[in-house]
Amino acid sequence: MRRNCHFTAVWEFHVRGEKRRAFEKVYGPAGDWARLFRRDEGYLGTELVRDHRTRGRYLTFDFWVSLQAYQRFKKQHVAAYKSLDKKCNLLTESENLIGEFSRAVLPMPIRTNVKPQVKSSSSGHVRPATRADVPAIIALEQSAASAAHWREESYRHIFDHGGPPRIALVRQESDGRLAGFVIARLTGGDCELENIVVPNSAQRQGIGVVLLQALRVAAQEQGAMRILLEVRESNAPARALYEKCGFKVMARRTSYYVNPVEDALIYTLQKL
Numbered sequence: 001m002r003r004n005c006h007f008t009a010v011w012e013f014h015v016r017g018e019k020r021r022a023f024e025k026v027y028g029p030a031g032d033w034a035r036l037f038r039r040d041e042g043y044l045g046t047e048l049v050r051d052h053r054t055r056g057r058y059l060t061f062d063f064w065v066s067l068q069a070y071q072r073f074k075k076q077h078v079a080a081y082k083s084l085d086k087k088c089n090l091l092t093e094s095e096n097l098i099g100e101f102s103r104a105v106l107p108m109p110i111r112t113n114v115k116p117q118v119k120s121s122s123s124g125h126v127r128p129a130t131r132a133d134v135p136a137i138i139a140l141e142q143s144a145a146s147a148a149h150w151r152e153e154s155y156r157h158i159f160d161h162g163g164p165p166r167i168a169l170v171r172q173e174s175d176g177r178l179a180g181f182v183i184a185r186l187t188g189g190d191c192e193l194e195n196i197v198v199p200n201s202a203q204r205q206g207i208g209v210v211l212l213q214a215l216r217v218a219a220q221e222q223g224a225m226r227i228l229l230e231v232r233e234s235n236a237p238a239r240a241l242y243e244k245c246g247f248k249v250m251a252r253r254t255s256y257y258v259n260p261v262e263d264a265l266i267y268t269l270q271k272l
């Protein structure tokens with residue numbers, strides 16, 4: 001399964017001989033179905049495979065971040081789904097839903113000292129960031145004096161091919177607004193948390209915890225063994241968040257920060 005993918009719908013098709021090329025175009029990763037699915041941010045992509053033993057037999061794998069995202073898409077786009085399905089009937093002799101699959105082995109649950117009833121409002125969700133989120137991420141970053149401050153191109157670079165591997169997640173509310181982000185870099189077995197921001201208006205609702213939980217799952221999926229970060233000693237809210245999530249102080253860097261000069265504390269979350 002793909003990174004961040006927790007749900008896959010698998011379909012089997014028997015395609016009419018003269019229609020194979022058209023079928024591959026419509027059902028392939030850049031086809032009409034993929035374009036329709038892309039209306040939902042929870043869609044991750046499609047793979048189309050051909051059976052070498054049975055001519056005209058194909059399977060499609062539609063990857064989604066979650067079953068909920070897939071169901072939401074189907075509910076919101078039922079008319080467009082039915083209309084495309086009708087158009088495609090002529091291409092195939094038969095189609096059959098093989099199954100809807102979730103990850104068999106879920107990432108380890110997060111070990112934190114968080115009370116079970118995390119206060120996070122349920123009207124939002126965490127998803128991977130995209131290049132289109134950069135302006136909103138920058139606005140959030142600039143609203144938080146204690147956040148790490150980067151140039152715009154550094155944020156854009158996150159989404160370039162060939163850059164260092166990163167995890168970038170955003171918390172999106174049901175009205176589309178972003179209510180937080182977290183960015184981390186992967187190096188060897190380490191996941192280095194580079195920035196995390198929740199806007200003032202959304203603080204103390206558990207969003208910071210939810211972002212860290214999602215980062216931990218993503219880092220684990222990427223093979224990281226631990227999460228590291230550095231924070232100003234005086235940043236009490238951030239330190240309280242990290243400690244609540246099980247991070248421990250590993251080291252101090254004296255006078256590491258400037259404007260004003262201050263020590264950095266290095267926190268780690270070991271054994272993801």
Ligand SMILES: CC(C)(COP(=O)(O)OP(=O)(O)OC[C@H]1O[C@@H](n2cnc3c(N)ncnc32)[C@H](O)[C@@H]1OP(=O)(O)O)[C@@H](O)C(=O)NCCC(=O)NCCS
Nearest residue numbers: 144146147197198203204205206207208209237238240241
């Ligand atoms: C740090 C930050 C991300 C926390 O986000 P948040 O969504 O408010 O955090 P949560 O609501 O998940 O808080 C979880 C816990 O952290 C601690 N905490 C968070 N904010 C706190 C504050 N202002 N004072 C004391 N403790 C605080 C509490 O223990 C809290 O649990 P509780 O509300 O049950 O007491 C947010 O304050 C922020 O964006 N700060 C500015 C940017 C920044 O400094 N980033 C860190 C750079 S290293």
